[in-house]
Amino acid sequence: MMETEVRDQMLQRLISVLGLAKVLSSRSDLVPYTKDTYRIRYDEDYKYFPDAVVFPETTADVEGIVEIAAELKVPIIPKGGGSNRTGMLVPLTGGIVVDTIRMNRIVDVSVPNLYVTVQPGITLKELEDGLAKHGLALNQEQGSFKVATIGGSISTSGFSRKHQKYGTIADRVMSLEVVLANGKVMRTGPKILYTSTGYRLQQLFVGAEGTLGVITEATLRVEPIPEAKDAILAFYHDFWSANEAALKTMSTCVTFTGGEAYEVEDATSLGAPKGRNGLFYLGFEGTKGEVHAQVEFVKKIVHETGGVLAKHDDAAKFMEKYTSQWCGARAQTGLEDALTTYVPVEHMREFYDKLWGEVMPKHGSAPLPGEKFSLDVGRYRIMAGRFYLPKGQGAWEKYQALLRDIAKLTTRLGGSISSCHGVGIEHRDNLDLEYSEVALDVMRDLKKTLDPDNIMNPGKMLPDKK
Amino acid sequence: MYSELLEESISPKGRNALIRSVLKGAVEPDERAVRIAYSCLLCRRDEQSCVAELRNSDATEAFRRYLIEKGAKLLPEHAVLAKSLDNYGNPWQESRAARKRWAKGLQDKKVVPGKTSTLFYVGCTFALDRTLDDGPKALASLMDKAGVDYGLLLEDEVCCGSTAKRIGDIKLFEKLRRENEKRIRGTGVDSIVTACAGCFKTLEQDYPDLSEEIAIMHSTQFISQLIANDKLHFPKRAVKVTYHDPCHLGRHSDVYDAPRQVLLSVPGLELVEMKNNRQTARCCGGGAGVKTAYPEISQKAAVKRIREAEETGAEVLITTCPFCVQTLRGAASAIGAKIKVEELCVFLDNLAHKREGGRR
Numbered sequence: 001m002m003e004t005e006v007r008d009q010m011l012q013r014l015i016s017v018l019g020l021a022k023v024l025s026s027r028s029d030l031v032p033y034t035k036d037t038y039r040i041r042y043d044e045d046y047k048y049f050p051d052a053v054v055f056p057e058t059t060a061d062v063e064g065i066v067e068i069a070a071e072l073k074v075p076i077i078p079k080g081g082g083s084n085r086t087g088m089l090v091p092l093t094g095g096i097v098v099d100t101i102r103m104n105r106i107v108d109v110s111v112p113n114l115y116v117t118v119q120p121g122i123t124l125k126e127l128e129d130g131l132a133k134h135g136l137a138l139n140q141e142q143g144s145f146k147v148a149t150i151g152g153s154i155s156t157s158g159f160s161r162k163h164q165k166y167g168t169i170a171d172r173v174m175s176l177e178v179v180l181a182n183g184k185v186m187r188t189g190p191k192i193l194y195t196s197t198g199y200r201l202q203q204l205f206v207g208a209e210g211t212l213g214v215i216t217e218a219t220l221r222v223e224p225i226p227e228a229k230d231a232i233l234a235f236y237h238d239f240w241s242a243n244e245a246a247l248k249t250m251s252t253c254v255t256f257t258g259g260e261a262y263e264v265e266d267a268t269s270l271g272a273p274k275g276r277n278g279l280f281y282l283g284f285e286g287t288k289g290e291v292h293a294q295v296e297f298v299k300k301i302v303h304e305t306g307g308v309l310a311k312h313d314d315a316a317k318f319m320e321k322y323t324s325q326w327c328g329a330r331a332q333t334g335l336e337d338a339l340t341t342y343v344p345v346e347h348m349r350e351f352y353d354k355l356w357g358e359v360m361p362k363h364g365s366a367p368l369p370g371e372k373f374s375l376d377v378g379r380y381r382i383m384a385g386r387f388y389l390p391k392g393q394g395a396w397e398k399y400q401a402l403l404r405d406i407a408k409l410t411t412r413l414g415g416s417i418s419s420c421h422g423v424g425i426e427h428r429d430n431l432d433l434e435y436s437e438v439a440l441d442v443m444r445d446l447k448k449t450l451d452p453d454n455i456m457n458p459g460k461m462l463p464d465k466k
Numbered sequence: 467m468y469s470e471l472l473e474e475s476i477s478p479k480g481r482n483a484l485i486r487s488v489l490k491g492a493v494e495p496d497e498r499a500v501r502i503a504y505s506c507l508l509c510r511r512d513e514q515s516c517v518a519e520l521r522n523s524d525a526t527e528a529f530r531r532y533l534i535e536k537g538a539k540l541l542p543e544h545a546v547l548a549k550s551l552d553n554y555g556n557p558w559q560e561s562r563a564a565r566k567r568w569a570k571g572l573q574d575k576k577v578v579p580g581k582t583s584t585l586f587y588v589g590c591t592f593a594l595d596r597t598l599d600d601g602p603k604a605l606a607s608l609m610d611k612a613g614v615d616y617g618l619l620l621e622d623e624v625c626c627g628s629t630a631k632r633i634g635d636i637k638l639f640e641k642l643r644r645e646n647e648k649r650i651r652g653t654g655v656d657s658i659v660t661a662c663a664g665c666f667k668t669l670e671q672d673y674p675d676l677s678e679e680i681a682i683m684h685s686t687q688f689i690s691q692l693i694a695n696d697k698l699h700f701p702k703r704a705v706k707v708t709y710h711d712p713c714h715l716g717r718h719s720d721v722y723d724a725p726r727q728v729l730l731s732v733p734g735l736e737l738v739e740m741k742n743n744r745q746t747a748r749c750c751g752g753g754a755g756v757k758t759a760y761p762e763i764s765q766k767a768a769v770k771r772i773r774e775a776e777e778t779g780a781e782v783l784i785t786t787c788p789f790c791v792q793t794l795r796g797a798a799s800a801i802g803a804k805i806k807v808e809e810l811c812v813f814l815d816n817l818a819h820k821r822e823g824g825r826r
Binding site: 026082 | 472473474475477479480483484487490492493494495496497498499502515
């Protein structure tokens with residue numbers, strides 16, 4: 001924690017720049033900013049208090065905050081909706097949490113150029129609602145849709161279940177405005193999609209977890225709202241036969257927005273015949289004729305692969321139910337964690353068998369009922385699952401060893417440890433398995449260039465050099 | 467509250483984090499902790515969309531109680547209400563005798579122990595706020611028209627204790643509850659009707675023994691029964707109205723249909739729902755001591771609700787809680803909204819007097 005004298009000076013200066021209503025510093029107000037939804041070590045709960053939380057409303061506000069932090073060498077923790085799961089918001093060494101939640105304006109909508117410029121604190125839902133008034137959509141849907149902000153989503157390199165047709169947030173970013181650690185405001189480049197001039201600086205901030213600067217504005221590619229939407233849900237005997245349908249679909253040229261293959265304990269509530277607990281879901285968007293043709297095309301695949309189609313309404317209901325479970329599962333189930341590994345298709349079975357057959361039991365962990373495995377269908381093949389945290393003596397160490405072994409298995413098979421939840425604290429010390437020391441050194445050098453005093457979200461993402 | 471300030475400490479998530487940290491001993495509750503505890507409308511709207519089914523309203527009410535029991539002082543704004551409740555049996559610093567002020571001409575309606583079967587429990591705000599006392603007059607008039615044998619406690623009525631309970635002063639609540647329950651039991655009635663959503667929730671849910679023995683009804687449920695039994699009719703009135711669900715009647719007590727049935731019994735009346743209605747209705751901003759402690763935020767919430775009502779194109783916004791009427795009326799007047807805010811019984815009683823189209 002910082003010295004009282006520095007803290008007092010910092011608070012005084014923050015209040016003089018921002019005004020009292022944009023600065024919180026009482027311990028009771030700081031409690032919710034001590035962590036995100038990361039399963040912090042039990043004995044470290046409420047250990048990491050920030051020294052202040054500030055609520056900038058403009059880029060100038062952020063400039064003012066960063067200037068103070070840079071001068072006093074005080075950490076800055078940029079924050080969006082706060083739904084992060086890997087601890088990237090934990091103020092490990094105190095400092096200023098820059099809560100961007102009041103920077104929630106749509107700055108400009110360009111219908112002919114199909115882009116929108118927003119402040120970073122607008123939530124994905126608020127942005128979709130705002131864009132709909134112009135007949136446009138960003139098409140970024142994730143479990144935290146209602147609370148995740150654009151800035152947070154970019155900084156985490158978040159997932160979208162409509163990735164197959166519209167990509168993820170990484171593919172939507174055209175240009176960013178960032179306040180760098182020295183207090184200077186940088187525009188990464190013009191608000192255009194394609195250019196062959198210069199480094200793509202905007203991509204540097206995708207998944208950077210606030211370690212390189214504070215995003216203050218984002219220009220994002222948007223699309224017209226489609227004329228038609230539809231969905232297909234089919235039931236299979238097990239996950240692997242549902243996956244066959246997914247692979248077969250992927251091998252054709254049919255377009256879909258995104259999809260799921262997964263297994264549940266009992267799918268009868270969704271209208272499935274008894275014993276058919278493997279699900280295959282696909283969503284479609286486009287012109288009416290296009291969507292009709294796509295649906296008919298995939299229905300044939302379902303038929304050929306032995307699937308049973310759900311009733312049309314059940315398919316729509318399924319996604320609604322699935323989303324609601326996704327959002328609140330953490331609070332409902334307690335001591336569990338989520339897996340968002342990405343493993344190449346050809347190694348999926350090996351990964352599945354080793355994960356649940358060897359790695360999990362070795363560390364005393366097991367899957368949550370009905371949450372063992374799900375797979376995103378399309379190019380973004382997250383292999384997701386939920387597992388209980390190890391319990392008893394040395395539980396934390398067992399948990400860390402479990403994460404290390406999952407990371408070893410994933411990276412040995414050519415995959416990624418965390419495909420959409422970021423690195424934060426949780427995966428930081430396993431990043432050496434995914435990246436070479438050369439690559440990590442380049443990342444460290446970039447960080448040093450942009451943030452020589454290490455004030456931007458210190459202790460996150462990048463492992464220390466051994 | 468959170469949607470107005472966007473400070474996480476006053477969001478349900480933030481408040482729950484504070485509660486946990488205080489109970490764990492990690493944080494000593496300071497002055498801000500008390501403010502945070504009182505920054506919730508206890509409206510339960512957030513709970514409707516919480517898939518984890520967290521009971522944030524109950525947790526917050528319990529946290530207020532915990533803080534008070536641990537020696538925290540009530541907010542000065544609330545202390546005034548508590549002192550008045552303790553001294554006069556109402557939160558509005560009026561004498562006990564003032565409670566019968568609204569009931570001029572109804573002195574003969576004083577409940578007769580053993581004879582009266584239905585008690586009309588008026589509540590402090592309806593009885594004492596001169597801008598709202600047309601409410602009880604209207605309900606009395608409607609009951610007269612329907613030939614209901616009802617009685618009033620008049621100056622002997624005591625606050626139900628809702629305000630004390632919501633601000634966490636459980637000792638005061640218990641004192642009021644004991645006093646009130648004794649007086650109600652002394653009447654020997656077998657049913658209670660109240661037009662106040664707050665009194666209704668409190669009598670029905672926080673007086674467990676009483677509510678087991680005596681039927682407690684909100685005026686909308688009672689009127690709905692009178693209509694169903696052909697005891698009340700209303701003349702034709704071509705009017706477009708919208709209905710605001712008070713939190714204590716809707717989400718807290720699950721009474722959504724009765725007020726709508728009553729409104730739809732008026733021939734020619736068109737009921738248009740607001741974008742957020744029933745379980746997802748926005749709070750008027752007047753609940754749980756927030757209006758007293760945070761008047762500006764309370765008014766912002768009320769303005770949002772008025773805007774929603776305006777979007778329906780309705781001429782009248784009808785509701786069934788004195789606090790909702792008070793708060794929404796204040797907001798409508800502040801922004802110069804044309805929509806009229808009316809209490810349901812007042813609206814119905816005016817109709818019955820106008821007799822535009824005669825009886826059905």
